[in-house]
Amino acid sequence: MKRLLFTGDSVVEAINIENLAPRAGEVLLQMKASGVCGSDLKNFRAPKSEKPEISDLKVPGHEPVGVVAELGSNVGGLSIGDKVMMHHYTGCLKCSMCLIGYTQMCLVAHEVYGSTAHGGHQEYMVVPAYTCIPIPEGLDFIAAAACSCGTGTAFHAVKRLDPKGLDTVAIFGQGPVGLSATMFAAQLGARVIAVDVSKYRLDLARELGANEVIDSSSDNAEEVIRELTQGEGAECTLDATGIPEVRIQAVDSAKYWGKVCFVGEGNTTTFDVSAQIIHKQLTILGSWTFSQAGLSEVANFVVQRKSPMDKLITHTYCLDEAQKAYEAFISGETGKVILTI
Numbered sequence: 587m588k589r590l591l592f593t594g595d596s597v598v599e600a601i602n603i604e605n606l607a608p609r610a611g612e613v614l615l616q617m618k619a620s621g622v623c624g625s626d627l628k629n630f631r632a633p634k635s636e637k638p639e640i641s642d643l644k645v646p647g648h649e650p651v652g653v654v655a656e657l658g659s660n661v662g663g664l665s666i667g668d669k670v671m672m673h674h675y676t677g678c679l680k681c682s683m684c685l686i687g688y689t690q691m692c693l694v695a696h697e698v699y700g701s702t703a704h705g706g707h708q709e710y711m712v713v714p715a716y717t718c719i720p721i722p723e724g725l726d727f728i729a730a731a732a733c734s735c736g737t738g739t740a741f742h743a744v745k746r747l748d749p750k751g752l753d754t755v756a757i758f759g760q761g762p763v764g765l766s767a768t769m770f771a772a773q774l775g776a777r778v779i780a781v782d783v784s785k786y787r788l789d790l791a792r793e794l795g796a797n798e799v800i801d802s803s804s805d806n807a808e809e810v811i812r813e814l815t816q817g818e819g820a821e822c823t824l825d826a827t828g829i830p831e832v833r834i835q836a837v838d839s840a841k842y843w844g845k846v847c848f849v850g851e852g853n854t855t856t857f858d859v860s861a862q863i864i865h866k867q868l869t870i871l872g873s874w875t876f877s878q879a880g881l882s883e884v885a886n887f888v889v890q891r892k893s894p895m896d897k898l899i900t901h902t903y904c905l906d907e908a909q910k911a912y913e914a915f916i917s918g919e920t921g922k923v924i925l926t927i
């Protein structure tokens with residue numbers, strides 16, 4: 587069977603390995619789709635000189651979707667042929683975070699598939715049975731892969747912002763997570779202002795329901811958001827970029843008593859806490875992916891509300907075209923990109 591590795595300097599290589607077999611408590615998935623997520627790019631771009639031996643590299647891809655092909659011993663609740671998405675973390679299953687389904691926040695230890703354990707960019711994948719979440723009727727493999735990290739992360743960030751139909755939501759960054767947030771906030775009835783530097787992605791944001799778009803390569807996003815809100819700012823803002831200056835804009839574009847949600851990872855950002863946060867009575871949220879039940883929740887929402895996933899997912903590539911897939915994604919001229927297997 588074939589699997590992909592990031593061998594350094596933005597190169598994807600395919601290697602062949604012996605067929606995998608599930609151990610007790612595990613299942614073998616025949617992979618069907620595996621998403622390309624922005625958080626893979628650091629690993630993709632890392633210099634060859636910093637990479638371990640090929641035998642120590644982990645298969646990337648943390649949005650794995652497949653069909654159960656083989657059951658290990660002591661596996662209940664799953665049958666061969668079941669279509670599943672993977673909640674891509676392990677945990678101790680006993681601590682308070684694991685008990686609420688947030689194994690990624692396990693208080694003891696956890697693995698992340700596609701990072702510390704082998705991920706979805708391969709023909710077959712062995713996973714613990716408890717990480718498999720059934721794909722609801724009406725959701726295809728490609729949309730299920732998007733839900734398994736990027737789109738699910740956006741859904742749960744928007745859910746925590748809890749925008750009302752009368753609210754304006756400004757969403758900074760229209761990569762796959764920001765675009766998904768635009769789609770969900772619009773579906774919940776809010777007025778959405780989408781901010782990005784890419785014309786392609788701003789056009790896509792409009793198609794996904796943004797009422798207004800701001801090209802922050804030429805316009806000052808905070809000023810335009812104030813113009814669009816009678817000088818007051820947006821009730822809710824969300825940063826999907828992780829860029830320090832953009833996080834500051836997300837905070838400064840929020841109205842008094844507003845809510846700000848940080849989703850974009852990395853970097854350090856400095857705020858004048860009194861002027862920018864306390865005196866504006868802001869609520870600042872951090873939102874990191876979702877629980878096992880949360881994966882079902884976003885998948886069901888997408889089916890029930892007919893979320894336009896076909897517009898969000900602009901490019902699919904087969905496993906052999908993964909190099910092309912990552913290059914297309916990096917160009918900024920894509921929405922969500924998925925590998926099909």
Ligand SMILES: [Zn+2]
Nearest residue numbers: 678681684692
């Ligand atoms: Zn735990």
Ligand SMILES: [Zn+2]
Nearest residue numbers: 623625735736
């Ligand atoms: Zn991700």
